[in-house]
Amino acid sequence: MVGARRHAFATLRDLMARATPRRSGDELAGLAATSAEQRAAAQQCLADVPLALFLDDLLIPYEDDAVTRLIVDSHVPAAFAPVAGLTVGGFRDWLLAYDTDSTQLAALAPGLTAEMVAAVSKIMSNQDLILVAKKCRVVTAFRNTLGLPGRLAVRLQPNHPTDDPHGIAASIVDGLLYGCGDAVIGINPATDSPASLDALLRLIDGVIRRYEIPTQGCVLAHLTAQLEAIQRGAPLDLLFQSIAGTEKANASFGITLELLAEGHAAATALGRGTVGRNVMYFETGQGSALSAGAHHGVDQQTLEVRAYAVARRFSPLLVNSVVGFIGPEYLFDGKQILRAGLEDHCCGKLMGLPMGVDVCYTTPAEADQDDMDALLTLLGVAGCNSIMGVPGADDIMLGYQSTSFHDSHYLRQVLGLRPAPEFEAWLEKMGIATGGTRLLPVGAKHPLLIHGDA
């Protein structure tokens, strides 16, 4: 009994869905709590569920789904031991304890399954999500080091509606002169032609080499297209792929775990990293499995964390939740986008991932740039590894609103966050920024402008 009524939940899967803070995607799927009280009651029930139950009561059966098999087969009981006797509610308290620190959380990660992490996040408040994420530290490296304390990296996203190399180069120069690009210089291609893919890879590689920038490049084409580019000898730093939390949803993206493993091996073999060997870049987002008709009756937040189980198998340099991109039928307004952004960041970190967030929304969503300011600020406080840098926050190719280069400087100033150390040194050397947080005046004779034909 909770409140005035008795609430019954048929399965653990049902309980998880009904305990999820309200969002339109679960309502669209018909999985959400039917009243506020039912949701609160479900959270109380969920808090009493033993964490270990998630090892036996699989939300998506082992024989039905390759992601479930990955989760079960890669679980490390010894790592799980410190929390093996706890309930979901007890686990929340354990995470919040003063004594629980980044070392313990890093050691625990292989012992946590996606479903355990999703469960605890459902009963956590927004401040819990921030505090627990802040305790986690996930450091990765390729040509620079990302995720160190007090650091915030920015993906420079110089998209163009027709992949015009001059237009893209102009946005790259703009972003670099605004001190952005340490996470990656990453282009979403508008077309899927091999020639265009190779040209964009060469464009980024040319800029990075000419100016000796300690960063990495990526063109966010389909994984198979990037593998073909590698075989043609195109200069590929990071291998990108969108991933989701079920086998069927991944199939709708045209990938399998085997294909990801093949890609990981091929990109690693190139040996293009200088200070580290994390070669993968993954993007995710709540609602993608439902959108592909592949959700198995599981709520969208739990499926998102299952995507992180896929990601961590391949030791990525970057994982990015494109939180508000999917549209209002999955995350309706600023409140839902903000909650989902904090969940994704915290859950990704607990899973041991170098979590970044594309703080974003589309025009039909009940959200605006002020909502993004709020999420951006909270993610900065929570120690988010990376955010997006889009010229003026307006992506003219993908047609959505994200965060701008200027937004990153707001966050650097209010929280004292600096770029990746190698990149910070380059910004100093180039006279672009000083002290990691302050932009310098740049005249028309700046080398990036004089040789801006890269």
Place this chain on the structure above:
Amino acid sequence: MATPDQPDAGAGAENPVPPAAPLLATVPPGRDSWQGLRALTDARIALGRAGGSLRTESLLEFRLAHAGARDAVHTPFDLAGLEASLHAAGLETERLASRVTDKQTYLLRPDLGRKLAPASIDRLEAARGLWGQRDLAILISDGLAADAAHHHAAETVTELARILREAGWTLYPLFLVPYARVKLQDAVGGLLGARHSVILLGERPGLSAHDSLGAYLTFQPGETRTDADRNCVSNIRAGGLPPSAAAQKLAELLIASRRLGLSGTALREEGGPTKIAPPSPGPDLRGVSGADRQ
């Protein structure tokens, strides 16, 4: 090497022109010295800054653009006005309804926007015999931007009907359907037994274009059809693909589709007359399903 004492802006005017940075005669106050790069892209680059933040001008420009897009999403569909334009062009129309009756539900429940209201099913079943089997069913909806339908649908459809009739095609009355998703054409086309269907509807407004119309065509529409079975002509608007050119492109695609007996990915690969952009904005997750979002 730049040094910290170089000025923020204005220094560009008297310096040599760099290869990829054609300089404006003067750099406006507060703007960045690489203003000239703006000629290369519509992206919001070289905005200048106040400290590290957006200058007032850029901040307010963005707000104005977003406000326009927000208003576009919520603009009501002027069915009577559109009917008047179509009737003036000598075209017959028929009103239908999806299972959505308000904008908020339209945004939240794409599944309901893909289904016909029971009364509309009854209407089509009753009229089917009268109309007989025809080649093409055209639907027009407000989608995510009613102004796209208001501004461009009549011109596009009038021209499309003219070309196809000259080619011997028979058309059903034009179906005007508020709050429709792309897949609603399968319900209508399937019920009628139309050989082809086309839906024109307002695309998700971006910051720069608020009245862009999209058109999706399907060969042998029916419930089992998916986005992979469709071809798309997007960005139909004055500053994008003008309605007359869009009509021409759609007609070519439809005629090729009839000749080959297929539509969608296979039509693109097997020599549709025009290379057209895929409906989704990119191969990554962000695209989830371009057609589905409409």
